[in-house]
Amino acid sequence: MKLLFIICTLVLSVPADAKINVVTTLTDLAAITKEIGGDEVSVEAVAKGTQDPHFIEAKPSYMVKLHKADLVISIGLELEVGWLPGIISGARNPEIKKGQKGYLEIGPLVDVIEVPSGKMSRAEGDVHPDGNPHVTLSPKNVGKIGEIIAERLGELETSHAGEFKNRATKLKTRMETKSKGWKIRIDKSGVKNVITYHKTLNYFLDSFGLINPIDLEPKPGIPPTSKHIMAVLNVIKEKGISLILIENYFDSKIADRIKEDFPKIRIVSVPAAVEGEPEIKSMDDLFENLVKTIEGK
Amino acid sequence: MNLFFSTFFLLAYFLSSSADARSGGTSNAFNPDLSLNTLFQGQNSTHGNDPTSLNPNGFSLNEAEIALMSDVDVYARLVGIFSITQDKGDWKISPEEAYAESLSFPLVTLKIGKFKAALGKYNQVHTHAWPFIDNQLINTELLTSEGLNSTGVSAALFIPLPWFSEIVVQGLSAPKLTQGTAPFDNTSPNALIGVARLRNLFDLSDSSTLEFAFSGGSGPNAVDKRTNVGGADMTFKWRPVEGGKYRAFIWSTEFLSGLQSGDPVSSTQVSDIRTQGGSTFVQYQFAERWWIQGRTEYEDQKTAAIYNAVKKKNSALIGFLPTEFSGFRLQYDHLEDSTLDKPDNRVIFQVNLSIGAHPAHTY
Numbered sequence: 023m024k025l026l027f028i029i030c031t032l033v034l035s036v037p038a039d040a041k042i043n044v045v046t047t048l049t050d051l052a053a054i055t056k057e058i059g060g061d062e063v064s065v066e067a068v069a070k071g072t073q074d075p076h077f078i079e080a081k082p083s084y085m086v087k088l089h090k091a092d093l094v095i096s097i098g099l100e101l102e103v104g105w106l107p108g109i110i111s112g113a114r115n116p117e118i119k120k121g122q123k124g125y126l127e128i129g130p131l132v133d134v135i136e137v138p139s140g141k142m143s144r145a146e147g148d149v150h151p152d153g154n155p156h157v158t159l160s161p162k163n164v165g166k167i168g169e170i171i172a173e174r175l176g177e178l179e180t181s182h183a184g185e186f187k188n189r190a191t192k193l194k195t196r197m198e199t200k201s202k203g204w205k206i207r208i209d210k211s212g213v214k215n216v217i218t219y220h221k222t223l224n225y226f227l228d229s230f231g232l233i234n235p236i237d238l239e240p241k242p243g244i245p246p247t248s249k250h251i252m253a254v255l256n257v258i259k260e261k262g263i264s265l266i267l268i269e270n271y272f273d274s275k276i277a278d279r280i281k282e283d284f285p286k287i288r289i290v291s292v293p294a295a296v297e298g299e300p301e302i303k304s305m306d307d308l309f310e311n312l313v314k315t316i317e318g319k
Numbered sequence: 320m321n322l323f324f325s326t327f328f329l330l331a332y333f334l335s336s337s338a339d340a341r342s343g344g345t346s347n348a349f350n351p352d353l354s355l356n357t358l359f360q361g362q363n364s365t366h367g368n369d370p371t372s373l374n375p376n377g378f379s380l381n382e383a384e385i386a387l388m389s390d391v392d393v394y395a396r397l398v399g400i401f402s403i404t405q406d407k408g409d410w411k412i413s414p415e416e417a418y419a420e421s422l423s424f425p426l427v428t429l430k431i432g433k434f435k436a437a438l439g440k441y442n443q444v445h446t447h448a449w450p451f452i453d454n455q456l457i458n459t460e461l462l463t464s465e466g467l468n469s470t471g472v473s474a475a476l477f478i479p480l481p482w483f484s485e486i487v488v489q490g491l492s493a494p495k496l497t498q499g500t501a502p503f504d505n506t507s508p509n510a511l512i513g514v515a516r517l518r519n520l521f522d523l524s525d526s527s528t529l530e531f532a533f534s535g536g537s538g539p540n541a542v543d544k545r546t547n548v549g550g551a552d553m554t555f556k557w558r559p560v561e562g563g564k565y566r567a568f569i570w571s572t573e574f575l576s577g578l579q580s581g582d583p584v585s586s587t588q589v590s591d592i593r594t595q596g597g598s599t600f601v602q603y604q605f606a607e608r609w610w611i612q613g614r615t616e617y618e619d620q621k622t623a624a625i626y627n628a629v630k631k632k633n634s635a636l637i638g639f640l641p642t643e644f645s646g647f648r649l650q651y652d653h654l655e656d657s658t659l660d661k662p663d664n665r666v667i668f669q670v671n672l673s674i675g676a677h678p679a680h681t682y
Contacts, residue, residue, distance in 0.1 A: 070525065070560045079558060080682045082483035082530075083522045089477060100677065104643070107679045114477040116423045121393070144644060144674075243642060245607055273565060273607070 042178055045091040047102050048075055049296040050158035051128065051167070053304050055095060058172045058189045062182045068109070071297030074271045075101055076148065076243070080108040088113035091124065092178060095171065098127035099134065101155035126174050129155055132163045135228060136221065147241030159294070160225035161201045164305050165194030200306065204313045205230050211317045215263045217254065219272045222294045226312055235261055238268070238276055246276050255283050263287070265316065269294040290315050351389035351397075354675030356447045358382045364652075364665030374665075380405070381669070382446050384415065386676075395419045400445070415445070415468065430473040435466055437473070437487040437516040438536045440552040440573055442466045448681075450571070450600060452650045452669045456618045456630055457596035461548055461577045463501045467536070469494050469512070482521045489514040493538050502546040502579045502592075505539045512538030527557040544581030550574055556682075567604040573597060594620040596630075612636040631655045643678065646671040 042063045046052040052067035059065065066087060069078045075097075088094060088109055096102050110118060110125075117124035134153035142149055157163050172190035176183030208230045216227055219238045227234050236257045240250035257263065258280070266289040268274045277289040292315055293299045293308065302308050358381040367376030383403040390396050400416040418432025435443045441455060442462050454464055471491030478484040493503050493510035503512055516534035523529055535549040552573040559566060574597035581591070596618030604610050614634040621627045636650040647670055654663040 072561045074564055077564065079556075080680055081522070081528060082485075082520045082682060083528065085477070086481070086483050089479065103677045104680050108681060111428075112477075114424070114426050114428060116425055119422060144642075148642070271561075271564060273562075 042092050042175060043090055044093045044095060044175075045087050046094070047078075047096040047106060048158065049298075050305060050308070051095050051097070051171075053296040054158075054164060054167050054193070055171055055175075057193055057304070058168050058186050059175055060185065060189060062179060062185070063175065067297075068106075069295075071293060071295040071299075071302065072271055074269075075295070076104070078102070078105045080105040080112075082112060084109045085112040085114075088118060089115050091115065091118055093124050093126060093174065094118045095126045095128060095174075097129045097155050097157060099129035099152045099155035099157070100150050101129070123174070123177060126170070128167055128170060129153075129157055131170050132157050132166050133160070135224060147239070148243030150242075154221055154224055156222045156225055156294075158225075158305070159223055160229045161197040161204070161305075161309060162229060163225065165190075165197040168193040196306075200309070201229065204309060207313055208232065208316055213265055213316050215261050215265075216316070217258070217263055217266045219268045219276075222269045223267060223292075223312070226309070232316075235263070238266070238272075251276065251279055255280065258284055258287065265290070267292050267312075267315065270298055288318065349389070351387040352676035354386045354673055354678065356382075356384045356386070356671070356673045358384075358447055359670040359672075360452065360667060362665060362667040364667075365661065365663045366659065367665070384445065384447065390422065391419065394421065394423050396422055402446075415465075426477050426479070428475045430475070431471075433468065433470045434473065435468045436462075436491055436512070436514045436536065437475075437489055438462065438467055438514050438534050438548060439550045439575055440532060440554065440571070447671050447673075450569075450602060451612065451614055451634055451636055452648055452667050453652070455573065455598040456616045456632055457573075457575045457594070457598065460594055460596070460618055460620065461502055461575055463494075467491075467494070467503060467512075471511075482519060484520075485518045487514075487516045487518070491538075502540060502548065502577055502594075503536070503538050504541050505543070506541075507539065507543070510539045512536055526559045526563070527555065530554045530556075540579055540581065542581040544579075546577065546579045548575060548577040550576065565604070565607050567602075569602040570599075572599040590622050592620065592622050594618070600634075608640050610636075610638040610640070612638065627657070629655075629657045644673045 042059065044055050044059065044063050044065045046055055046065065046067045048069050049067045049071040052065045055063060055065045068084050069075050094110065096106055116122070119125060129152070134157060137153035138149055138151065142151055158167065168190040172186035175186045213232065215233050215235055217236055217238065218234055221237060221242060224234055236254055238246045238254060240247055264287060266277065266280065266287060268277065268289065268291045270291045270293050274289065274291045280287060280289065292312060293302050296302055296304060296308055302311060360381045361378040362374065363376050364374065366372055367374060384400060386400045388396065388398040397419050398416060399414065401412055402415040403410060403412045414433055416434045418430050418434045421429040437443060439458065441449065441458055458466065469491040471489055473487060473489040475485055475487045478486060491512045491514065493505035493512055494501060495504070495506060514534070514536040516532060518530065518532040520528055520530040531553045533551050537545060537547045540546040550573065552571070554569065554571040557568040576595040579592040596616065598614060598616040600612060600614035602610055602612045612635070616632040618630040632652060632654045634650055634652045636648055638646060638648040640646040650667045652665040656663065
């Protein structure tokens with residue numbers, strides 16, 4: 023009997039320093055959560071920084087991660103609609119269902135751009151009815167996301183709520199300060215228009231007054247066609263565009279065709295998420311890398 | 320004709336309701352997710368003009384499938400999948416699946432209603448998601464062309480191990496006698512089929528997984544003797560974490576074996592039907608929207624005294640999938656069937672289109 027009591031105590035007892043187990047859908051959210059949660063959380067992301075977040079496979083091994091999670095943080099705005107519902111359902115963890123404290127959707131709580139109006143159709147491509155879901159690519163949104171995550175972590179672990187809030191304030195202040203520096207450097211670079219492959223980087227471009235006049239995709243989710251590339255070439259000529267950024271999970275072969283007509287144009291394959299390249303370990307690194315690319319460094 | 324009008328108005332109602340919700344009209348946020356999938360196909364085969372052919376040559380609307388799903392409340396989710404198919408010239412709409420499943424239990428998902436049995440890997444897959452245009456030979460023989468699908472209860476238990484492990488246990492009413500040949504058909508209202516499946520999946524790396532599973536089912540058959548079916552399947556998947564939009568590889572193998580007791584050989588004698596077979600296929604994605612695939616299959620059916628039917632089939636397929644909502648596939652099959660006077664060669668083309676709610680993809 024005594025032995026049984028000891029075994030039960032060992033199995034059922036929770037260590038006093040147990041961390042909040044957080045699983046995020048994206049590496050960007052994981053990086054922000056790590057900064058806010060510090061030593062009080064353990065964080066893991068489902069998607070890799072080198073993967074297109076629209077098309078992650080719903081591997082059952084992700085269900086194992088979510089089964090043990092105290093909190094799941096996602097973007098929402100239908101970014102993960104093809105894979106997250108299946109993983110959550112298969113995880114059989116009632117605490118992380120939508121509406122529970124263990125589930126947090128960031129997108130609807132921050133400023134969202136490119137919200138379509140009027141009747142929508144898939145003839146317009148892979149449109150997101152609630153707006154562009156790549157919300158983490160704005161430094162301003164990163165500050166806000168830090169606050170949202172801090173609040174939820176504080177609800178789950180009240181004894182550390184103050185620390186989470188302080189870290190979120192520091193993150194927000196740092197993003198505001200760095201943004202001023204990044205804006206000065208981008209303005210100094212003389213770059214006004216940037217073409218991207220998909221609408222992934224539009225939050226970043228918007229944040230610094232840059233304009234994306236056309237994407238390499240003719241419509242969201244549709245690979246470039248010859249006809250559309252002709253339109254892109256015309257825009258490059260009309261606006262004197264000198265820089266194309268291709269998110270590094272897309273094939274950059276299309277650059278060869280554009281280089282034929284505009285040999286001097288800079289076409290750069292860039293990481294669009296934390297861990298998109300080994301040296302990109304934080305949101306600061308990600309933004310810094312994009313700013314340097316625009317500067318041509 | 321009434322069926323089509325009813326279906327049309329049902330679809331029109333839900334789609335217009337969704338549009339209202341998005342344009343800021345009355346709140347329809349609680350309307351279920353609604354989608355429609357259609358499979359058009361055309362084929363030409365050696366035996367497709369035979370009067371007895373089950374797959375005649377020409378064009379056909381193979382199936383239209385309407386799916387509705389939504390949470391009932393905090394405890395359960397309701398799923399309804401209705402298929403519209405042609406049977407001997409007449410169109411019919413039937414519930415392919417209609418079930419409720421639990422949302423709030425830790426470790427286990429309970430399900431009640433009509434659903435596909437967890438017997439083998441591909442029995443649970445809907446027609447539009449089959450890896451090839453047609454069902455596997457052995458599945459068609461043992462579990463029917465549409466798969467073993469009946470009303471009952473199911474419990475899927477998540478086993479907390481370092482890898483993904485799940486055991487599914489199901490009790491299903493035996494399908495009512497329809498064609499008289501399906502191994503689990505039984506007219507008795509109390510006839511129950513028991514099904515179990517153990518599934519394990521390992522991450523070999525960030526890019527690759529290996530899954531293997533064992534399943535079995537047992538129940539009374541048309542002559543009130545037993546039918547037992549067992550099987551095993553293994554699937555390897557590779558999709559690199561860098562460049563994974565453009566390259567992927569799948570290798571899947573499934574084996575099923577069945578023993579159907581009590582086949583009436585004569586008025587005084589019964590025998591057993593032993594059927595076994597398997598399928599192995601590879602799929603390779605060589606560009607963002609293109610796949611090539613190859614499959615080989617074998618099936619062997621024996622009765623004590625009457626015949627020994629052997630089928631061998633090889634298939635090749637090329638698929639073009641412009642988006643998640645459309646797919647075009649061209650398949651060639653070469654079938655050697657010991658019951659046919661000559662091999663069957665078939666070319667089949669399929670157009671797979673979906674509208675409505677974004678599908679949640681299974682792995």
